[in-house]
């Protein structure tokens with residue numbers, strides 16, 4: 001069962017004509033209790049899609065359904081009623097904390113906003129949450145400015161999850177942290193998901209992390225979904241995903257230069273007027289790719305790709 005669904009979702013910033021879409025015609029369901037990975041090169045629309053799902057951005061077109069209810073046209077006040085169930089952890093969110101706020105104030109803010117709760121109950125809840133993210137009750141009175149970057153990151157996770165949200169967008173939640181902390185944060189997110197059956201959209205450039213924690217993976221290019229892998233370790237089918245994964249996993253430039261080149265690096269990054277959005281960088285593009293846009297089709301069981309070269313298995 002899907003906790004959240006989008007249909008024909010589009011987002012164009014500004015009023016330029018023709019429209020330059022950051023997200024184009026995305027239809028997708030996120031299953032209750034899954035960690036859905038979202039990957040793609042910088043600027044392909046991952047954050048925009050995450051924000052659209054939470055209604056932090058207004059879609060230009062398309063519908064959003066949360067737990068079976070169409071929330072596309074919900075007002076600010078209507079969204080407020082369900083906001084406790086939809087949270088975001090984003091890169092650097094913890095850097096935005098007021099340095100003069102204590103940990104109690106930072107994590108307590110959403111509780112104050114959304115729950116009627118006594119101070120004692122609030123401290124109990126915050127302490128329990130702090131323990132879940134590897135900090136203890138002794139941090140309650142500490143000021144944000146007294147915390148290390150890693151501790152602030154954990155407080156940020158605690159703040160986002162203290163309301164027991166049903167759906168959480170993790171937007172680069174583990175970038176800019178060191179390897180050890182990254183592993184700990186991934187473990188925390190994974191354990192909390194297991195204990196509380198949270199559903200996450202996990203946006204990351206870190207393919208290894210995506211493989212480690214995600215159930216399915218969505219691959220985006222220039223605002224479009226190119227592929228949906230049914231498992232994080234499924235073999236990629238789409239030429240773009242293959243190239244993206246190969247580039248990400250080959251960190252050593254010496255090794256990279258010996259590898260087969262998988263896409264035209266110099267390809268045009270503008271959205272073409274017609275045809276496949278990946279046409280100018282694809283090594284296999286054919287005439288049809290320049291004129292017809294390939295829809296996302298189920299190629300194998302639960303494995304979707306948008307590519308004329310790939311035919312569904314019958």
Ligand SMILES: Nc1ncnc2c1ncn2[C@@H]1O[C@H](COP(=O)(O)OP(=O)(O)OP(=O)(O)O)[C@@H](O)[C@H]1O
Nearest residue numbers: 013014021022040041042043044045046047048049
């Ligand atoms: N507020 C905004 N106003 C105008 N354009 C925007 C805005 N936010 C994003 N964009 C544009 O929308 C496109 C998608 O951006 P988005 O941040 O969603 O990509 P991304 O895949 O999350 O990138 P990154 O991995 O670098 O965070 C980009 O071309 C970006 O410049």
